[in-house]
Amino acid sequence: xxxxxxxxxxxxxxxxxxxxxxxxxxxxxxxxxxxxxxxxxxxxxxxxxxxxxxxxxxxxxxxxxxxxxxxxxxxxxxxxxxxxxxxxxxxxxxxxxxxxxxxxxxxxxxxxxxxxxxxxxxxxxxxxxxxxxxxxxxxxxxxxxxxxxxxxxxxxxxxxxxxxxxxxxxxxxxxxxxxxxxxxxxxxxxxxxxxxxxxxxxxxxxxxxxxxxxxxxxxxxxxxxxxxxxxxxxxxxxxxxxxxxxxxxxxxxxxxxxxxxxxxxxxxxxxxxxxxxxxxxxxxxxxxxxxxxxxxxxxxxxxxxxxxxxxxxxxxxxxxxxxxxxxxxxxxxxxxxxxxxxxxxxxxxxxxxxxxxxxxxxxxxxxxxxxxxxxxxxxxxxxxxxxxxxxxxxxxxxxxxxxxxxxx
Amino acid sequence: xxxxxxxxxxxxxxxxxxxxxxxxxxxxxxxxxxxxxxxxxxxxxxxxxxxxxxxxxxxxxxxxxxxxxxxxxxxxxxxxxxxxxxxxxxxxxxxxxxxxxxxxxxxxxxxxxxxxxxxxxxxxxxxxxxxxxxxxxxxxxxxxxxxxxxxxxxxxxxxxxxxxxxxxxxxxxxxxxxxxxxxxxxxxxxxxxxxxxxxxxxxxxxxxxxxxxxxxxxxxxxxxxxxxxxxxxxxxxxxxxxxxxxxxxxxxxxxxxxxxxxxxxxxxxxxxxxxxxxxxxxxxxxxxxxxxxxxxxxxxxxxxxxxxxxxxxxxxxxxxxxxxxxxxxxxxxxxxxxxxxxxxxxxxxxxxxxxxxxxxxxxxxxxxxxxxxxxxxxxxxx
Numbered sequence: 129x130x131x132x133x134x135x136x137x138x139x140x141x142x143x144x145x146x147x148x149x150x151x152x153x154x155x156x157x158x159x160x161x162x163x164x165x166x167x168x169x170x171x172x173x174x175x176x177x178x179x180x181x182x183x184x185x186x187x188x189x190x191x192x193x194x195x196x197x198x199x200x201x202x203x204x205x206x207x208x209x210x211x212x213x214x215x216x217x218x219x220x221x222x223x224x225x226x227x228x229x230x231x232x233x234x235x236x237x238x239x240x241x242x243x244x245x246x247x248x249x250x251x252x253x254x255x256x257x258x259x260x261x262x263x264x265x266x267x268x269x270x271x272x273x274x275x276x277x278x279x280x281x282x283x284x285x286x287x288x289x290x291x292x293x294x295x296x297x298x299x300x301x302x303x304x305x306x307x308x309x310x311x312x313x314x315x316x317x318x319x320x321x322x323x324x325x326x327x328x329x330x331x332x333x334x335x336x337x338x339x340x341x342x343x344x345x346x347x348x349x350x351x352x353x354x355x356x357x358x359x360x361x362x363x364x365x366x367x368x369x370x371x372x373x374x375x376x377x378x379x380x381x382x383x384x385x386x387x388x389x390x391x392x393x394x395x396x397x398x399x400x401x402x403x404x405x406x407x408x409x410x411x412x413x414x415x416x417x418x419x420x421x422x423x424x425x426x427x428x429x430x431x432x433x434x435x436x437x438x439x440x441x442x443x444x445x446x447x448x449x450x451x452x453x454x455x456x457x458x459x460x461x462x463x464x465x466x467x468x469x470x471x472x473x474x475x476x477x478x479x480x481x482x483x484x485x486x487x488x489x490x491x492x493x494x495x496x497x498x499x500x501x502x503x504x505x506x507x508x509x510x511x512x513x514x515x516x517x518x519x520x521x522x523x524x525x526x527x528x529x530x531x532x533x534x535x536x
Numbered sequence: 537x538x539x540x541x542x543x544x545x546x547x548x549x550x551x552x553x554x555x556x557x558x559x560x561x562x563x564x565x566x567x568x569x570x571x572x573x574x575x576x577x578x579x580x581x582x583x584x585x586x587x588x589x590x591x592x593x594x595x596x597x598x599x600x601x602x603x604x605x606x607x608x609x610x611x612x613x614x615x616x617x618x619x620x621x622x623x624x625x626x627x628x629x630x631x632x633x634x635x636x637x638x639x640x641x642x643x644x645x646x647x648x649x650x651x652x653x654x655x656x657x658x659x660x661x662x663x664x665x666x667x668x669x670x671x672x673x674x675x676x677x678x679x680x681x682x683x684x685x686x687x688x689x690x691x692x693x694x695x696x697x698x699x700x701x702x703x704x705x706x707x708x709x710x711x712x713x714x715x716x717x718x719x720x721x722x723x724x725x726x727x728x729x730x731x732x733x734x735x736x737x738x739x740x741x742x743x744x745x746x747x748x749x750x751x752x753x754x755x756x757x758x759x760x761x762x763x764x765x766x767x768x769x770x771x772x773x774x775x776x777x778x779x780x781x782x783x784x785x786x787x788x789x790x791x792x793x794x795x796x797x798x799x800x801x802x803x804x805x806x807x808x809x810x811x812x813x814x815x816x817x818x819x820x821x822x823x824x825x826x827x828x829x830x831x832x833x834x835x836x837x838x839x840x841x842x843x844x845x846x847x848x849x850x851x852x853x854x855x856x857x858x859x860x861x862x863x864x865x866x867x868x869x870x871x872x873x874x875x876x877x878x879x880x881x882x883x884x885x886x887x888x889x890x891x892x893x894x895x896x897x898x899x900x901x902x903x904x905x906x907x908x909x910x911x912x913x914x915x916x917x918x
Contacts, residue, residue: 330822331880332783335815396779398860400712437860440710477781477819497711504710 149226168433171478210417212238212316213288215276215305217295218245218252220368222320223374226294227257228410236414240269243282245295248273257372277304278415280312290417292318298345299352310356317357318413321346323364323402323429323480332400333435334480336364336427350427361416361423363409363430366480367473369504370406377403378504379513380451381445384523387512390454392526394467397439400479404432405495412482415489422488429480432495438473441497448501456530463529470522547824559778573594591696591801592616596670598655598687601627603755604700609676610640613647614795620649620668622661634754634890658686665690672800676700680733680836688739696742696806696912698799701729703747703811703863712783712864716747716809737807744805746795749813749863749893750856752883753789754890757898761884764827765856766901773837775909780821780840785862786876787813789888798872805872811863814883815876820856823880830884830895841909853905 158410193514212233242264246252253259261271274282276295291309296302304318309317325344326334340347353360369377381501384391409430416423439455446453460467460475467475485491508514595612599605600621610633612619621629631647632638653660655678665687667812673687688694696709704726706714720730736743752761767774784804795812798851799805818826821838841855869872878886891897 196739225815330825331818333817397783398779398781398785400860434711435713436711443710477783483866485868 129490137245153344154387158439161493184230203367209237209239210289211287212241212290212292213234213279213283213286213418214240214242214292215279215295216242216244218250218258219255221373221375221377222294224257224294224364224368224372224406225365225413227260227264227372228370228406229294229413230269231261231267232407232410233417234264234267234269236418240264241272241283241288242269243272243274243276243279245276246273246406247497255374257374260372276301279305279361280308287312287391290314290316290318290420292320292413294320296349297534299321299348300495302349303352306353306356314357316359316361316417317353318416319349319353319360319362320430321350321362321427322362323366323431323478325364326480327413328476332477332479334429335428336484347468351432354425359420359424361425362427363413363416364427364480365409365430366402366404366478368404368406368409369500371507373406373505376472378441378445378448378501379508381442382449382505382508382513383518384520385446385449385451385453386508387518388451389520389523390456390527391442392456392458392470392523393438393442394458394460394475396440396469397437397455399438399473400477401438401473402431402435402481403495403497404478404493408495410491411494412485412489412491413484415491419489426484426488428485428489429482430485431480431482433482433486433493434495434497435479436497441473443495444501445505447498448505456527458530459525463526465522465525471527541803544613569771590891592618593671593801594669595619595672595674595675596622596651596665596668597676597815598622599755600674601629602677603749603757603793604789604796605674605676605755606631606633606755606798607753607790608646608676610644611793611797612800613644618649619647620670621650622651622655624654625650626650634894634896639878655683658682662686662690670694672696672698674698674700674781674796675732677687678732680728681735684735693729694741696801697736698796699743699745700731700796700811701733701745701747702726703749703813703861705730705733705747706863708859712860712862714811716811716867732755733809742801742806744799744807745809746792746799747765747809747811747863748787748792749785749811749861750787751789751792752786753887756789756887756891757860759897759899760855761827761887762892762899764824765831765888766897767903767906768828768831768833768836769892770901770903772903772906773839773910774824775841775906776820776851777841777854780819780838782820782856782858783817783860783862784820784823784856785813785817786823786880786883788876788883790886791876791878791883795868795872795874802872807868808828808871810868810872811865812868812874813863813876814878815865815869816880817862818880820854826880827884827888830881837850839910839913841913845912846905846908848905848908850903851902853909 205388210233212320214226214230217223226242230242233240242261244253244258244261253261261284264271272282276282276293288309291305291314292301293305296305306317322344323334325340327339327341329338340509350362353362367377381391382391412430416428442455460470482491544569592615595617597605597609597619600609601623604622609619609621623629629650630641630648632641651664653664655661670691673691675684675687675697678684678699684697688697703714704718705724707719707721707724709718721727722730724730733743733745736745751758756762764774772794791814792812795810799810824838828834843858846853866875
């Protein structure tokens with residue numbers, strides 16, 4: 129059911145569904161979870177998508193909703209300044225999300241504190257994005273370090289309107305943050321979960337409301353947050369690229385392409401994945417902060433709106449470098465290696481679509497892999513990574529075993 | 537007779553007719569012709585009954601007797617439009633659909649009009665259309681741009697030209713799904729559809745173009761689901777090329793028909809292209825399993841093979857293009873408020889229950905390419 133489109137059709141569809149009295153006070157439109165799902169969600173009552181419209185959202189001028197590639201958001205209802213706390217992981221693919229989100233909030237005029245797990249003096253802080261945290265400070269943000277289970281102490285008793293937990297993967301880690309947030313009156317709790325919790329399916333893409341793996345640790349966190357907070361939103365990302373990334377993504381391909389090495393890809397290479405520029409993840413989070421009523425009670429796949437195959441990613445990386453690529457497919461079991469160690473993406477279709485963000489937040493995707501990878505490659509060269517001596521032990525093992533197979 | 541006409545006018549909906557008629561829904565009847573005939577006479581006698589008199593249009597469907605148009609024409613007639621089918625008459629103008637009640641079928645066949653002709657006879661198209669005058673044209677079977685010109689020439693006051701194009705026009709890409717704004721392939725097998733879209737745009741007519749992916753549903757003449765059903769019924773393995781993880785997308789014909797209706801007279805749809813298909817995509821292997829599940833067959837044995845190792849001649853060993861191929865239907869959902877009603881399993885069940893499962897199909901089973909594949913893999917195993 130179309131809800132976020134041009135304001136006139138939006139209002140007319142609204143008129144069909146609600147008694148007029150409801151329009152004046154934060155009406156809640158309930159979507160049944162079957163709108164987005166083929167199979168019932170594992171926890172229909174707490175995780176079903178619901179839509180609520182604040183009156184400020186209704187009167188958003190039509191002109192600002194023109195789609196444009198350059199602007200990362202088209203719905204900007206609230207001009208209210210928020211005090212936001214980001215609890216950020218100190219490593220891994222998600223670390224860069226907090227970095228971009230902090231900078232975007234600051235440039236939008238919000239108050240930002242970023243709490244990174246661990247010690248400021250740790251070696252982990254020498255890597256990006258942490259090595260660039262001065263950018264957050266010079267933009268007016270506050271950077272602190274500590275143990276999230278003591279978050280109140282670490283932030284020196286400060287109070288916040290919004291908390292984003294971009295750290296915990298299990299309830300033991302997130303619970304203290306959630307409990308503290310609740311007790312100090314935090315109005316909106318946001319959580320970075322993972323699209324990896326979706327149950328594999330014959331029918332991609334993963335859409336919000338689809339069945340998740342019951343034993344995934346993030347699931348318990350999602351449930352807890354939905355129980356504790358009135359205003360919550362959950363974001364399920366996949367892979368991302370962007371300057372300041374803590375974990376290799378496109379670099380894995382560049383490393384091989386610039387050294388004229390074959391790119392070994394497990395399986396057929398046809399597996400779909402989803403790689404977004406982190407600025408899109410940040411814009412989605414910012415939209416949620418600035419539209420708390422609309423985002424409340426929703427799960428958002430925090431991904432780009434395009435899938436790319438593993439082979440496709442290799443080809444796009446090669447195009448960005450202006451060099452040829454030789455792709456070699458292999459069966460990890462036959463070679464006797466763990467594909468998780470040998471390759472940076474899942475060896476299966478892993479593809480979610482950001483339908484809720486588009487429908488509910490009016491979010492627009494700006495990721496343009498061909499262009500974005502060119503920028504990434506420019507930086508790759510600038511930092512001299514193409515000249516860095518590297519070992520490719522697992523690659524060599526794979527390539528050797530393939531030669532053995534062919535020799536027969 | 538006059539008394540019957542008065543009764544009809546008081547009953548705006550045919551569902552208000554005696555309840556005994558509803559018993560006939562979905563049941564194939566052999567000796568109800570007398571009752572059917574008398575009902576048809578009633579509806580003919582009362583004249584054109586229009587549900588939405590103010591917005592009723594005079595509609596021409598190019599085609600309409602084979603698959604999409606069969607469902608589309610019914611929806612349009614039900615909405616109160618005057619619908620004419622332009623066909624050569626090779627296929628019966630109307631056929632009772634499986635699951636269609638006698639009363640519905642009689643009502644429909646009494647109202648649907650036929651203009652017999654060959655659309656390749658451009659002079660005839662222009663003059664016959666000019667003589668009739670139509671408000672809206674649904675071009676369901678057009679393939680080439682030159683077929684459109686005589687229609688536009690014959691109908692200078694045409695309000696809307698609604699065209700059935702194809703997602704096959706999209707240029708193959710590593711980035712999917714296809715969005716309506718994506719690059720198209722001027723060399724594709726479907727370039728006639730592209731040329732038609734361009735022509736419509738250049739002629740300044742109010743056009744709308746619908747790009748379906750793979751269409752399925754009862755009466756499908758393209759052996760999409762039928763191909764799987766034949767093998768499942770025969771208890772044969774399903775041979776799928778390469779990895780079986782290629783992703784495709786099926787859209788139910790009834791959902792497509794509803795999308796076609798939703799663009800009618802819709803200002804938002806003016807000069808717009810819409811992808812129309814299912815909301816979820818499916819892998820080749822997954823589709824084999826879904827067909828089995830929908831039809832109540834046990835999970836099939838799937839055999840993968842390398843098509844390059846075979847020479848199938850002119851025969852098609854598998855009904856889908858061997859690549860990822862799917863399109864986003866977000867634009868239609870957002871702008872038109874359209875939403876598919878069928879998910880894949882439900883849609884396949886609908887197709888099975890109303891068509892293949894009743895013993896009807898378009899193309900007889902041909903397992904010759906399967907046997908080539910299976911024999912070779914047997915040899916490899918031994």
